[in-house]
Amino acid sequence: MLTEINFDGLVGPSHNYAGLSLGNLASARNFGKPSAPRAAALQGLAKMRANWERGLVQGLFLPHCRPDEAWLRQLGTTMHEASPALRANAMSASAMWAANAATVSPGPDTVDGRCHLTVANLVTMPHRSHEWRETLAQVQLAFADSAHFAVHAPIPAPFGDEGAANHMRLAAAHWAPGVEVFVYGEAAKGETASPFPARQHREASEAVARLHGLDPARTVFAQQSPEAIAAGAFHNDVVAVANERVLFTHELAFADREGLYAELRAKLPEIEIVEVPASAVSLADAVSSYLFNAQLVTLPSGEAALVLPGEAKGTPSVWNWLEAHVAGNGPIRHLFVHDLRESMANGGGPACLRLRVVADPEHVDPRFLLGSAKIDAIEALVRECWPETIAVDDLSSPALWRDCVIARARLCELLDLRELDQQGF
Ligand code: SUG
Numbered sequence: 001m002l003t004e005i006n007f008d009g010l011v012g013p014s015h016n017y018a019g020l021s022l023g024n025l026a027s028a029r030n031f032g033k034p035s036a037p038r039a040a041a042l043q044g045l046a047k048m049r050a051n052w053e054r055g056l057v058q059g060l061f062l063p064h065c066r067p068d069e070a071w072l073r074q075l076g077t078t079m080h081e082a083s084p085a086l087r088a089n090a091m092s093a094s095a096m097w098a099a100n101a102a103t104v105s106p107g108p109d110t111v112d113g114r115c116h117l118t119v120a121n122l123v124t125m126p127h128r129s130h131e132w133r134e135t136l137a138q139v140q141l142a143f144a145d146s147a148h149f150a151v152h153a154p155i156p157a158p159f160g161d162e163g164a165a166n167h168m169r170l171a172a173a174h175w176a177p178g179v180e181v182f183v184y185g186e187a188a189k190g191e192t193a194s195p196f197p198a199r200q201h202r203e204a205s206e207a208v209a210r211l212h213g214l215d216p217a218r219t220v221f222a223q224q225s226p227e228a229i230a231a232g233a234f235h236n237d238v239v240a241v242a243n244e245r246v247l248f249t250h251e252l253a254f255a256d257r258e259g260l261y262a263e264l265r266a267k268l269p270e271i272e273i274v275e276v277p278a279s280a281v282s283l284a285d286a287v288s289s290y291l292f293n294a295q296l297v298t299l300p301s302g303e304a305a306l307v308l309p310g311e312a313k314g315t316p317s318v319w320n321w322l323e324a325h326v327a328g329n330g331p332i333r334h335l336f337v338h339d340l341r342e343s344m345a346n347g348g349g350p351a352c353l354r355l356r357v358v359a360d361p362e363h364v365d366p367r368f369l370l371g372s373a374k375i376d377a378i379e380a381l382v383r384e385c386w387p388e389t390i391a392v393d394d395l396s397s398p399a400l401w402r403d404c405v406i407a408r409a410r411l412c413e414l415l416d417l418r419e420l421d422q423q424g425f
Contacts, residue, residue, distance in 0.1 A: 002174060014404045067090040098353060158201075172270055200235070291308070305336060309350055378411070
């Protein structure tokens with residue numbers, strides 16, 4: 001039975017605000033503030049539990065081993081000797097944003113009928129560029145069943161690939177053949193480049209589509225609007241989200257909105273495009289509230305629901321639009337709000353925290369799937385081992401480095417994934 005599984009990245013014990021992501025306004029705004037890794041992980045786990053209780057299948061990716069001494073070794077240094085900037089990069093907990101782990105094409109879309117996953121190279125940001133090795137190791141374990149999954153190593157540099165955050169799948173139902181939309185960023189000809197980097201390159205998206213064996217007739221490449229990138233939409237999933245036949249998008253998300261909508265209508269006649277006009281919600285409000293970084297999910301009843309961050313409820317233009325949509329019998333029928341402020345303060349909303357994989361859960365390594373008892377056990381471990389707070393200066397503390405390594409080792413042991421603790425990432 002093919003179903004959608006949401007694999008959430010657990011927030012790691014080194015979660016901090018080092019301001020590492022140019023173009024991510026929240027990351028820049030919160031630079032230097034103390035973080036709360038324990039609260040952050042508990043907020044994420046509460047969302048996972050709630051989605052599981054809603055009847056959705058819930059999976060987990062582990063935080064990566066931090067500090068990443070292996071990466072520093074490649075750079076000829078160690079945590080003791082590295083500059084504060086390199087230390088912060090080696091301590092980043094950014095792997096929590098699992099939407100950037102990989103791009104996923106479910107079996108009904110691919111030439112060999114297997115679900116294909118390409119791990120993202122994340123080459124644009126130094127602190128994210130070393131995630132791929134451990135992500136690849138986890139993905140290879142979770143989806144080891146090669147009769148049903150094909151796992152691809154990252155696209156080589158310099159072609160930037162940020163994974164599912166720039167990829168949308170539309171289909172009559174999860175199990176039906178879908179139309180896959182790859183959204184890339186680049187300055188339009190003749191336009192001044194945005195002050196912020198476009199992290200997803202078209203060449204990378206085209207390579208992923210080829211590797212996955214997608215049918216060109218059901219594959220779309222769309223340019224993100226430079227205006228959205230300049231407004232802080234460093235990934236497409238900050239301004240648009242798709243689920244089954246619904247595309248939920250801001251009016252200014254795409255460079256050629258009319259052209260894209262026409263192409264999608266031609267390829268999937270049953271599509272429902274729910275567009276929020278800039279006159280109702282400005283790009284600035286969309287970016288600060290993360291309205292579109294909601295999880296758009298299909299509940300067991302068949303109804304569509306949005307899993308939103310608290311900031312969406314706290315932004316009057318956004319909440320007014322949502323309430324009117326639900327009252328007016330729009331395709332989205334339910335709104336669930338979660339406090340994810342620790343992740344949000346680094347630019348990561350509900351949708352950033354999860355990677356969607358349409359597959360049969362029976363084919364996934366069960367160590368990566370969650371139920372209530374396992375969530376209880378992880379919560380207890382987080383309360384015991386995750387630091388309560390980290391100030392940016394603490395990133396230079398050997399005691400913190402040791403605590404982070406121990407916390408993650410305990411998690412690997414709890415989940416019976418000791419092999420991930422021994423690979424020396
Ligand atoms: O890559 N933030 C992440 C947020 C990623 C959100 N993901 C999606 N939109 N799918 C990023 O910018 C914060 C970095 C820091 O300052 O520590 C950070 O990496």
